[in-house]
Amino acid sequence: MSPKQHRGEVTADLLLDTALRLYTESGEQGVTVSAVTKASGVSLGSLYHHFGSLDGLLTALTERWTHRLLGQLVTAVTATDTGPDGIRAVVEAYVGFVREHPGAALLIHSPYADERMMARAPELREAHAPSVSAFALWAQPRIESGELAPLPLPLVETLVLGPVVGLARRWLAGIQDIDLDEAVRILPDRIWRSISADPD
Structure with a gap:
């Protein structure tokens, strides 16, 4: 350089x-x-x-921190051996990110980010392809082994991340009527039941 x-x-x-x-x-x-x-x-x-432009600066900032969050989630999930451990690692990593970087978390969960990211969805999907691929590499063998339900991977991602994103948005909005530590204890098992091949 x-x-x-x-x-x-x-x-x-x-x-x-x-x-x-x-x-x-x-x-x-x-x-x-x-x-x-x-x-x-x-x-x-x-x-x-x-x-x-200023909009370009904010878009780049949103993408930078979204990429960092996804990287932390991938690192967390791929370091685990079982499905339940993987889900717990994702929840802990996501909540940890929100606590450690509240300003960045507020930005990437903001209406601004939603609007800009939706407008650039195809481009961002390609940019985040490595993270999606890493998640697929973790999930696919578990689907094949019968540990995970045979669901489309985008649906698995939605079932895993949806509750955590909802929790983060609620907490960042100042509606702190849910204890994050308690949520980290409860959510992984509930999420795992939604994607496990044997929810019982």
Whole structure:
């Protein structure tokens, strides 16, 4: 990597980190061009050079943290030997991510992220293909062995992640009427029953 490329990466990272800090502090309305350039010390021209627009910056930020979350989930599930252990690992990793990175978690669960990600679904599906493939590599042998129900993999993903995403959205919205530790104890078994070949 040339010194110029390195400087470019450093600048892009600074803009992304600044945008996340502003989003964490003030929400989407706090992430303005003037706020980002002032807080980061990066010029307006550099912001547009790297991201094209403020929307481009927020989209890149959302994709960065979505990719990191998916990476943590894949690492967690692929390190396990049994189906129930895999589901427990996913729930623990997801809740751990939300607790450790609340600002990023709030962004990737926001209406903004939903709207932008839905609009770019085919492109993002391709970008996240390695994570999907890793999950398939974990799930397919368990389907073939009779441990997992013979369901389409997208449906398995929905049954696994749906309850955890719902929990995260509720907690991030400030409706903290569910104890996260209790949820981590209860959800894995309930989720496993929904995908197990033998739910009893």
